[in-house]
Amino acid sequence: MADKLNQPMVYQIRVKGHLGSQWTDWFGGMAITLEDNGDTLLTGPVVDQAALHGLLKKVRDLGMPLISAIRVKPG
Amino acid sequence: MPAPILATKLYIPPPRPEAVPRPRLTERLDEGSNRRLTLVCAPAGFGKTTLVGEWLADCDHPAAWLSLDRGDSDPARFLTYLVAALQTIEAGVGEGILVALRSPRPPPTEAIMTALLNEIITVEDDFILVLDDYHVIDSKSVGDALAFLLEHLPPQMHLVAATREDPNLPLARLRVRGQLTELRAADLRFTPSEAAEFLNRVMGLDLSEEDVAALEARTEGWIAGLQLAAISMRGHEDTTAFIESFTGGHHFVLDYLLEEVLDQQPEYIQTFLLRTSILDSLCGSLCDAVLPDLSASGQETLEHLEHANLFIVPLDEERHWYRYHHLFADLLRQRQSVAASTENDENSVAELHKRASIWHEENGLVVEAFRHAAAADDVERAARLVEGGGTPLIFRGAAAPVLDWLESLPTAAMDAMPSLWMTYATSLFFDGQIMGVELKLKAAEAALKNAEPDDENRDIIGRIAAMRATLAIIPHDVEAIIAQSRRALEYLRPDNLPVRTATTFTLGYAYQLRGDRAAARRAYTEVLSFGDSDPMYTIAATLSLGQIQEMDNELSQAARTYERVVRLAGDPPWAIASEAHIGLARIHYQWNDLDTAEHHGQQCLHLTQHMESTDTIASYAVFLARLKLAQRDAPAATAVLDETEAFVREHGFEHRLPDIAAAQVLTLLHRGNVSDAARKIAETHEIPVSQARIHLAEDDPSAALAALDPLRQQIEASNWEDERLRVMVLQALARHAHGEKDEALRVLGDALAMAEPGGFIRIFVDEGIPMARLLSEAASHGIMPDYTAKLLAVFEAEAHKREGESHLPPASSAQPLVEPLSQRELEVLRLIAQGLSNREIGERLFLALDTVKGHNRRIFGKLSVQRRTEAVAKARSLNILPRQN
Numbered sequence: 001m002a003d004k005l006n007q008p009m010v011y012q013i014r015v016k017g018h019l020g021s022q023w024t025d026w027f028g029g030m031a032i033t034l035e036d037n038g039d040t041l042l043t044g045p046v047v048d049q050a051a052l053h054g055l056l057k058k059v060r061d062l063g064m065p066l067i068s069a070i071r072v073k074p075g
Numbered sequence: 076m077p078a079p080i081l082a083t084k085l086y087i088p089p090p091r092p093e094a095v096p097r098p099r100l101t102e103r104l105d106e107g108s109n110r111r112l113t114l115v116c117a118p119a120g121f122g123k124t125t126l127v128g129e130w131l132a133d134c135d136h137p138a139a140w141l142s143l144d145r146g147d148s149d150p151a152r153f154l155t156y157l158v159a160a161l162q163t164i165e166a167g168v169g170e171g172i173l174v175a176l177r178s179p180r181p182p183p184t185e186a187i188m189t190a191l192l193n194e195i196i197t198v199e200d201d202f203i204l205v206l207d208d209y210h211v212i213d214s215k216s217v218g219d220a221l222a223f224l225l226e227h228l229p230p231q232m233h234l235v236a237a238t239r240e241d242p243n244l245p246l247a248r249l250r251v252r253g254q255l256t257e258l259r260a261a262d263l264r265f266t267p268s269e270a271a272e273f274l275n276r277v278m279g280l281d282l283s284e285e286d287v288a289a290l291e292a293r294t295e296g297w298i299a300g301l302q303l304a305a306i307s308m309r310g311h312e313d314t315t316a317f318i319e320s321f322t323g324g325h326h327f328v329l330d331y332l333l334e335e336v337l338d339q340q341p342e343y344i345q346t347f348l349l350r351t352s353i354l355d356s357l358c359g360s361l362c363d364a365v366l367p368d369l370s371a372s373g374q375e376t377l378e379h380l381e382h383a384n385l386f387i388v389p390l391d392e393e394r395h396w397y398r399y400h401h402l403f404a405d406l407l408r409q410r411q412s413v414a415a416s417t418e419n420d421e422n423s424v425a426e427l428h429k430r431a432s433i434w435h436e437e438n439g440l441v442v443e444a445f446r447h448a449a450a451a452d453d454v455e456r457a458a459r460l461v462e463g464g465g466t467p468l469i470f471r472g473a474a475a476p477v478l479d480w481l482e483s484l485p486t487a488a489m490d491a492m493p494s495l496w497m498t499y500a501t502s503l504f505f506d507g508q509i510m511g512v513e514l515k516l517k518a519a520e521a522a523l524k525n526a527e528p529d530d531e532n533r534d535i536i537g538r539i540a541a542m543r544a545t546l547a548i549i550p551h552d553v554e555a556i557i558a559q560s561r562r563a564l565e566y567l568r569p570d571n572l573p574v575r576t577a578t579t580f581t582l583g584y585a586y587q588l589r590g591d592r593a594a595a596r597r598a599y600t601e602v603l604s605f606g607d608s609d610p611m612y613t614i615a616a617t618l619s620l621g622q623i624q625e626m627d628n629e630l631s632q633a634a635r636t637y638e639r640v641v642r643l644a645g646d647p648p649w650a651i652a653s654e655a656h657i658g659l660a661r662i663h664y665q666w667n668d669l670d671t672a673e674h675h676g677q678q679c680l681h682l683t684q685h686m687e688s689t690d691t692i693a694s695y696a697v698f699l700a701r702l703k704l705a706q707r708d709a710p711a712a713t714a715v716l717d718e719t720e721a722f723v724r725e726h727g728f729e730h731r732l733p734d735i736a737a738a739q740v741l742t743l744l745h746r747g748n749v750s751d752a753a754r755k756i757a758e759t760h761e762i763p764v765s766q767a768r769i770h771l772a773e774d775d776p777s778a779a780l781a782a783l784d785p786l787r788q789q790i791e792a793s794n795w796e797d798e799r800l801r802v803m804v805l806q807a808l809a810r811h812a813h814g815e816k817d818e819a820l821r822v823l824g825d826a827l828a829m830a831e832p833g834g835f836i837r838i839f840v841d842e843g844i845p846m847a848r849l850l851s852e853a854a855s856h857g858i859m860p861d862y863t864a865k866l867l868a869v870f871e872a873e874a875h876k877r878e879g880e881s882h883l884p885p886a887s888s889a890q891p892l893v894e895p896l897s898q899r900e901l902e903v904l905r906l907i908a909q910g911l912s913n914r915e916i917g918e919r920l921f922l923a924l925d926t927v928k929g930h931n932r933r934i935f936g937k938l939s940v941q942r943r944t945e946a947v948a949k950a951r952s953l954n955i956l957p958r959q960n
Binding site for chain 2: 015017018019020022023025026034038040060061062063064065
């Protein structure tokens, strides 16, 4: 199980507020989808746990309210 | 040279003249200062720094401030700044700690924290230490250091941590004990009335209650959001329309507002904000360097930004250094990275970083210069800066950024520049990643295969060997250390003093491990000849030299060397001074100056008592046991040795058990307990000297000699002078007990000749009556008369102390007196003849003045004279003193 956690995985991070598409690069190439309820979904491959934590730190440092972070099946 | 301390990191942000007063929060901060820790914990933009800064401005207690940055995850750098911050409260605090931290191999963090705590305790006034931006710390050791500090926090100190996430500290325990005050996002956000105060009074808007409520709801009281909204509105004619559009959408608050704010700025300000966002801190001349074609000067622009309230924070009184509010900087950087993709090469992000790197280098800020060179992807420049012009950056608290950069470099780039592989290996080693080092060394060697054998590349070969020597210390592979160190010294450039110093010290250590004291002494002397480039190596080499002098029986030289260590270790002293103090304690003990010995022993104990990771305590226990025996307090000696034996076993210092066992044997024999216990200890630890002692105590001198004779041969082959003297003393006693008087006197004579230059006393006196008898024999045979007389005088003083009178036989039975002079009286008489005053005689013989006068009266009585001069003349005429020619 631990090995699997170190495989590249697709994650979906949900934050409150709409982010412009120009933030894609800032979040390491994550796709940005705006939800009708005002949330933004950042979706994309995350190399490993360290990268995931780095991503969450970026969300934190923007002061964006983090709602959830889940691993989704690739494809 | 360590990196300079940046005073801007210690600057307490001053309160803004126009600020929203927040008594509900400052009162809680006031209350909290009676507990250990206050945690101000909320996401970016909640006004944490501003709140704490404003509280301190009105606070009664002095405060120290430390603005942390990513680099402070390096424990040495963190601790350096921690001490620097504390020094703003009390000058000079932790000065010795700063010295130790500058060493390539700083002592364990816990030891440093202990030393620091001991100094904080001496601060008189209650004070506050603020650690701002604690969330940037990503290091277990820094967290552990802080947890240790909190656990042992002196009562006069209060800690405040402002952070975006809960720190890795034992918060639950602090909460339960009522030692924690917390201000969190829910507390920090603006209430509707604070929002109204801010928007209308501070920002000068004139908003209706509904508008304020709408903004407060949209931003949820998030201060950064409200502030950007207010700045935007100042540029809008129709604030209500703005509010409708802003509150109506789902846009990320800052994203939306920043766009608004930027759009309202003149173009040159927009350019300035975007391009300078790559800088962690800004000053006018740096901005000029990064933006050479800007119309206004950097300083003017910075001051304009401050007046316009554009999220810029002054970092000093002089308005020289500034930084952007972290949140604002992140937003600007993101926009800059988008904008830069359309820029020409002149203003690409890489070009901006390169200019920033050049400016920082020219201004002596090497770590920042390196960061920008790495960000500019300028490998050559970064590689040069990493070397730091003598002190590599990894020793300047920049291990993490250097390692990050090296990890990101392609293999080909390092193969083209083999010194980078070496830098990689060294950085890994000093970061504690020992396992990865050899792999990088091999890569360096492979890269060097095709390189020119010039000075530069020979130096790298030397550094590879030096690193391998260091690696060999861990498994105590003495031969490998010596071979690699020698190879290193052969190849290293003559002017590569830092590595030469370290390698020569390592070589000395290896020789010492091998028991080759002469070679170790040469190595340590050489380290000292390199000068004072690294104070830690100077102290360590001086200490090691002192230990070797002590082992070579050069007690006076060793004492002077140890005293130098104590001076070098500073005041308050660094813990390494404990080793010097215990050396001084042993030497003064040997000189029978028990008070001074005890004083140094206590100094040693004082410096080690909070340190868990030291075996100095074993040396101290052995010393103290001997002192207690000399003071005829054998039970105390037993107690201290038993206690230390347990400590040593518990902490994995088993290699010290033989020393302790030897002292235990001595103590048991002293108590007359020649039991199986003593024999067992000696057998278990294979201590032939202790074994011989037990044989002597059992009245079996042949067995003692059987143990001692081969031992002496072995020791003499190794040139171990201290062991040799110890064995010879016992040999002399054993021969004497065996009836070989002449041989005993011969051995004793040799031992005395060896011991006299060092002024040894206790090594003889501790052997008690048998030695006193043997020395009396020696005296009557005219063997080293001055020295034997001096030793016998000590014996007599001891006997006096014990029973009030002497049982010793007189040194010579040839005195033509009815009542012969005692040994001590003879000694006093000799000193009178040398013209010494009574006080000087007392000092020389460790006697009270009255005791000297008492001796004088008895001497005068026995010689039937009235005065000192008459006594000397009479003694000469009677051949008690040699006649003068």
